[in-house]
Amino acid sequence: MRLSVIGCGYLGAVHAAAMASIGHEVVGIDVDERKIASLSKGDAPFFEPGLQEILSEGLASGRLRFSTDMADAAGAAVHFVGVGTPQQKDGYAADMTYVNAAVDALIPHLAAGDIVAGKSTVPVGTAATLAERVTPTGATLVWNPEFLREGWAVQDTVDPDRLVAGVPAGADGERAADILREVYHPSVAKGTPFIVTDLATAELVKVAANAFLATKISFINAMAEIAEVTGADVTTLADAIGHDARIGRRFLGAGIGFGGGCLPKDIRAFSARAEELGRGESVAFLREIDAINMRRRDRAVDLVVDAFGGSVYKKNITVLGAAFKPHSDDIRDSPALDVAVRLHGLGAWVTVTDPEAIENARRVHPQLNYVEDRDEALRAADAVIVVTEWDEYRRQLDPAHAATLATGRVVVDGRNCLDADAWRAAGWDYRGMGRP
Ligand code: UGA
Numbered sequence: 001m002r003l004s005v006i007g008c009g010y011l012g013a014v015h016a017a018a019m020a021s022i023g024h025e026v027v028g029i030d031v032d033e034r035k036i037a038s039l040s041k042g043d044a045p046f047f048e049p050g051l052q053e054i055l056s057e058g059l060a061s062g063r064l065r066f067s068t069d070m071a072d073a074a075g076a077a078v079h080f081v082g083v084g085t086p087q088q089k090d091g092y093a094a095d096m097t098y099v100n101a102a103v104d105a106l107i108p109h110l111a112a113g114d115i116v117a118g119k120s121t122v123p124v125g126t127a128a129t130l131a132e133r134v135t136p137t138g139a140t141l142v143w144n145p146e147f148l149r150e151g152w153a154v155q156d157t158v159d160p161d162r163l164v165a166g167v168p169a170g171a172d173g174e175r176a177a178d179i180l181r182e183v184y185h186p187s188v189a190k191g192t193p194f195i196v197t198d199l200a201t202a203e204l205v206k207v208a209a210n211a212f213l214a215t216k217i218s219f220i221n222a223m224a225e226i227a228e229v230t231g232a233d234v235t236t237l238a239d240a241i242g243h244d245a246r247i248g249r250r251f252l253g254a255g256i257g258f259g260g261g262c263l264p265k266d267i268r269a270f271s272a273r274a275e276e277l278g279r280g281e282s283v284a285f286l287r288e289i290d291a292i293n294m295r296r297r298d299r300a301v302d303l304v305v306d307a308f309g310g311s312v313y314k315k316n317i318t319v320l321g322a323a324f325k326p327h328s329d330d331i332r333d334s335p336a337l338d339v340a341v342r343l344h345g346l347g348a349w350v351t352v353t354d355p356e357a358i359e360n361a362r363r364v365h366p367q368l369n370y371v372e373d374r375d376e377a378l379r380a381a382d383a384v385i386v387v388t389e390w391d392e393y394r395r396q397l398d399p400a401h402a403a404t405l406a407t408g409r410v411v412v413d414g415r416n417c418l419d420a421d422a423w424r425a426a427g428w429d430y431r432g433m434g435r436p
Helices: 010-021 033-040 051-061 097-109 126-137 153-158 171-183 185-189 199-230 234-242 263-276 285-307 335-345 358-364 374-378 399-405 420-425
Strands: 002-006 025-029 064-067 078-081 115-118 140-143 163-166 194-197 316-320 349-353 383-386 410-413 429-432
Touching: 002 010, 002 097, 010 025, 010 051, 010 064, 010 153, 025 033, 033 064, 051 064, 051 153, 078 097, 078 171, 097 115, 097 126, 115 126, 115 171, 126 140, 126 199, 140 163, 140 171, 140 199, 163 171, 163 199, 171 185, 194 199, 199 234, 199 263, 199 285, 263 285, 285 335, 285 383, 285 410, 285 429, 316 335, 316 374, 335 349, 349 358, 349 374, 374 399, 399 420, 410 420, 420 429
Parallel strands: 002 025, 002 078, 025 064, 078 115, 115 140, 163 194, 316 349, 316 383, 383 410, 410 429
Antiparallel strands: none
């Protein structure tokens, strides 16, 4: 099928390349000329395992191309809209400027029978409003939320765990759902759940999923806070409750909390939208989820400061990690980098290392010292703090080896990802999050 993908950021670039990889003819469109130039050359603009390969293959096959000209979308059967919906600068609501601009620019190029499939995470009710603008062209607007995780984006797009299609009632909606089934043919053929619903439900599925994930993380971090005043161990607690299949162990990793370009802004936008709808109280708990999450960053900083009796002034602190999570170079709302910046603000000499995110981090926080080589970064450290659980730190860093590099013996495990016994046995003063 011929497809267009409007917006070539994280979601759009991966979606375009993934759709080409399953046999579609795809044009990716973005207003950012540099991004399009880089994608057209086959250079993935961000680190995402597997993206480089499908990008090169798609371009070489001739099925994938990129353009800054919206007119190139004309002729596609389905137009995916995957532009960003960041947090507004002066509030918690989502900034809809890019979605509105993308749809307005697309409308003159639509033909009767086209499908416009929204993928961006939007406040519930957006699709109904956009449909009023799209329907007069004879095209059908549907909502097809995206659930990809950074670091697994290619796999999640090619082989998702579910597909959701919000369509209007009636024959147009049924036809649109059939077309989406054709787009996602390989997944549909293997029996991946394909849920057809109305527009509002599809929009809500996305924000509800992210709200639930954020709640799970903050729940376990709340337990970590209780563990901290009782001497209990939150990781054992998570293992124990996680054995209950109704609870499950995944996303019960206590530590410095969630960040990234999705969960933080999505729960805030959800509260803002609920308030607009007169139902603020229904998701008032999300404010608490956010507050718990932010407190964990303070806690990590306090653990380091306490290790030096109340001041990190002129201490060499090595921060292992900058990305908001492993397998990503994304530093948007990264708790890891936030902790590093706060320690720097307290007068510490902060050295940051990360396998992928240094370049992005340096651009935003040039005041920190960045060192590519992990061992080099550890040299002469008075304290070490792990804030992104890359394998390079979690599995591949031998505590005895680290002890030969660092000057001090304090290690703060901001992700509860280190083997506490092994680090203690190697002479380290190990301090975890919600662990004795
Ligand atoms: C999240 C969702 O997981 C995706 O399903 C969704 O499609 C995506 O947002 C989106 O809306 O686009 P992502 O932001 O890539 O995906 O990252 P997650 O894997 O959800 O991790 C988010 C944050 O939570 C990270 O900072 C991670 O370190 C933290 N986290 C995760 C924890 O602190 N503890 C855990 O147990 C798990």
